[in-house]
Amino acid sequence: MMDAVADVAAVRPPDLVGALARPVAVIDASMRCGDLDLQFRADPALACVAVVYLDGGIGLITRDRFGHLMSGPFGYGRALWEKTPAGRTADPAPMIVPEDAGVVDVCELVGRRDRIRRYDEVLVRRPDGRLGRVSAARLYEALADLMAHQAIRDPLTGLANRAHFLDRLDAACRGESHPGVAVVFVDLDRMKQVNDGLGHNVGDRLIVSTAHRLSAAARDGDLVARLGGDEFAVLSRLVTGGRRADLSAVALGERFRLAVATPDPGLPPGAHSLASVGVAVGAARADAQTLLSEADMAMYRAKQAGGDAVRIALDVGDQLDAHPGAGDAIVAAIERGELRLFYQPIIGVDDGRVRSVEALVRWQHPRHGLLAPDRFLPDVQRARLLPELDRWVLERMAADLAAWDAELGGQAPRYVNVNLTVETLRAADAAARILAPLRAASLSPARLRVELPESADLADFRDAIGQLHELRRQGTGIVLDDMGAGSATLRHLSVLPVTGLKIDRSFVAGMLDNRNDHAVIRLLADLGRSLAIDVTAEGVEGDEQLDRLRRLQVPFAQGYHLGLPAPADHLTALLRTGRPRGVARVPTPLR
Template sequence: MSGTSEGPAPTADLVPPAVTESRADPGDRTVRTACPPPAAQPPAQAAGPARTPAPPPAQAPTPPPVPAPVPAGTRATDPRPPDRHAAPDPHTTAPDPDPAELYRAVFAVAPLAMAAVGRDGVVIAANDAFHALFTRPPAAHGSAPGPGPVGRVAAELVDLVADDRTWHTYQEVLRGRQARLRCGRRLARPDGRTMWAQITVTPLADRSGPGAVLLSVSDVSAHREAQARLRHSRMHDPVTRLPNRTLFFERLAGALEAGAYDGSGTGRIGLCYLDLDGFKAVNDTLGHGIGDRLLAAVAERLTRCAEEAGPTRDTAPLVARLGGDEFALLVEESRGTEQLADLAGTVLRTLQEPFDIAGQRLSVSASIGVVERRADGTTATGLMQAADTTLYWAKADGKARWTLFDPERNAHRMTRQALVSTLRPAVERGEFRLEYQPLVRLDGGELRGVEALVRWEHPQFGTLAPNRFIGLAEEDGSIVQLGRWVLSTACRQARRWQLDHPDTEPVFVSVNVAVRQVWDSDLVADVADILAETGLEPGLLQLELTESAVMGSAGRPLQALQALSDMGVRIAIDDFGTGYSNLAYLSRLPVSVLKLDGSFVRGFRHEGGAHPNPADEVIVETLVQLAHRLGLTVTAECVETAGQAARLRGIGCDTAQGWLYSRPVPPDRIAALLTARTASDG
């Protein structure tokens, strides 16, 4: 009998009685005799266990037949059954049966297949169940059965020679050095059928030292089949019958390991990770029942794509449902990105055809993230993260498409994540600093104020401008902490300039405020505390909010703006002209300054005497006039040429900022400008 192996699991067990066997005649059935444990004797052959059959041991003479035991209270000559209601007759009580006979009878009829094996590894006795498993049936009707198991090498009968670990443990049990061997085998029975068996080998008691062992074989096929059905159910999705997330990751881990260490293949792995576009709408409008049927239909098409992509079942991509409307096609031994791109394109074309579900014609598309790389050095987590990122790109690029993983694009994403994770600690570590850009009066050129611009001195990425991290800070809420630091630092610096230059008209400082600062913090209280702490007058502080943040403000934001204005703080609308541009609404807000977006000012450039966009000048002139009628002052941003400044001055714009006057500079450069102005005034 041959089989496949499972690992042994030696454990301690009870020791059954020793069993021996003899034959009166080769043609007779085996006569089995059992002895109590103390009487067990070692077999005649004392050689070590063998992996090949050995000659059978010397047979003992056939013992005389033993009469069947007579139950107590029954006469040997009385054929009637005993009356259980009658009192026992002390004169007719039969002696107790011989324990050895009971052992023999139990061993012979036990449903568990058992055999006694000598120290040489040869079967010396076996019960009926063991004979039924290992005796070849007659080749034809009326012919004799094949040889039985007695006299054969036990290890070959139950395939204990299949692996070295099991064989070594078996030898240790035979020598009395190990308490038990237990392992599983898939055995081929003499009649051609196969069975899953649990093999157990335990020593039999022998006072003189290591003796025979008891070999038992239990048919566990039904249990193994139930386990297989349970595993299949646990590893497959009930809706689509595809492998589920658990089985997918099991196969992925195996593929990565095989690709890394098996030099016979390509050593590469590929993955198409797809998400259905529009599936949620189907679920929400038609119900989950229709949605499940749609998923099953999608699974059938994906399976067909995989079968067409692989010439054999073993080389076809694995199709799995990872959850919801997410599917994956795993390509083991990938031949490169071209193969993955062809597969993704086939999937998209296959899913384009509408689905007929319950009398309804449904259409869905898919976004697919494609990743292909070497298996060596790749982890399942890393591969799935790359696939998930690429799937996100496919959706962001317009859906119904596939996108290949781009390391450079991913590096930008990783940089973004690194910035987000270090934003909050960066404030505490003092990694931020402020630079100031002058705000200049257009009609006289004097310095009127400065705008505070934050810079991040990142230890890994160097100096970062606000557009690299302010949006991230607004997303994760760290803008509140960062904004409070900027406000405090700018006010303290403005007060320092005022104290250092008492003879010069003080300059105001303009600080950008995100709308989340108004919602998530008590901005009014923060401003009041900072002004009191630094000693800066409220009129020397200007807070800038974007047009989209201010327009439509109601409730708490509007109340906060009104309270700040009542306090004397100037409120400015930044980047005006790019959003609502509703001057009528502005009249109801506590706003005192408009900052025109730089896109209008850039239209003022002169190239060969021609104006590139005359409409820009008309728009700016109209905005300035309307703002002045509302009592607002106007600041133009991004002024880079003297011609632009001259036109803005002619229109009546109040102040300007831009590279024509100065780039953002450190605080000491502003101090130098103030010193120079003091000298010129003197």
């Protein structure tokens, strides 16, 4: 089975602090500091001890603070304190949480502590009264794991979500040996009847049951996803060997049709459903969207035939043109003037005024029409031409910003956010190259905000950290994009010279209904204020979300509700007013 479709572990990271807590040493408040000092010296791994007072109160002594006390300013600390009861040196009001407290909630409380105690251990109380401990660092690691998990998982079933499925399907289609990539599209036949007759709670139980049965039927390396509602998909590889491809495709579809058809005794009577299944098998030139669409249409043919059936589509992609960005086509596109730069406003949540705009590249292809970046960037990357594309974006952005300044004066955008690739940032003279177009247009480096790619981890930035610091010295902002989605974690904030972060749209989408999403946004807003960095919420789609962000004191927002990506000249009227209301909506609002 191909590595391109190997699924990540579906096990949800722990979301309660009890699962993170480790045993903590407990001492009596009357223990002398000299004896406790020996205890710390004997066990280098002892990070803290809990102190029990006569009245039942609990205190906390941390290794670092106690060691500083015992050393003293002139080396006489031990002589002064060794006979003193340890309880007098403890923090008498440490943070103590029940073991069923949520990781997100506790991280929020930790973020609100005063700086001197922010990274103290958190004590965890078990139901039987025993105490455990968990470090602030471990809590934030768990929070990062939860955020990463949520970005790719369906919250109801734990399966991969639609976005993650499409990412993996796209990677599989672009692999070196991708012919035979298969998509199985599964749609339940009786979902409406179950919801209408038994209620949506039972409908949710049917969805979860279907997810379990499809996962059990999947082979090693298959990726099972919930696309939405009662639609599921499986990413697999069809290995035909000496058999006919059509028989192999039907057999693959039958595996999952039978999995759904098998009754689940855990469901109430009448909650059972059969499924219509479509299977699409890619040829050498298949792309992800076409393959999924063909599987969907095959499923629809199965449903038209009465349901509980399998229909197939073979050799999907043979009729397609070559990838539009293959080879040096991007260079030719630049020379022919086919690239376009669109801009999406970023507003202040409190006053609704445009504070910045994000530059988004498009390709007006002569045959394929207006292309979003995901249609050509992978080919540009393979051709090692991403720095050339970044250079064009920076030059076009600088020209547009200078034109706005000349026409609008103080109403021109104060900043422009530009997404740059790791390949550009790794260059030894990256800072000079990035700022050259601004200097040529007589623009300050402070007008630029570089958005770091969300797909890159810290190892990818190892050779770029020096150049990022140089950009910061010149006044350029550094923004961590899609916080919680790709590889971006809280660790990035302590290693990279970040001046801003963007909260991934998945948290904004769920904030009104999902308690954890709401708490994550509140935590990141608090963290931004604490670290003095700008926080922007992405994917705002309605007034209710905007109102909630305002109450959570998230300072900036971006999304289709506030303005679609548009060419520079389309945004001039918006920039004159400074407000997104009434912005003209241009055709083809590609992300």
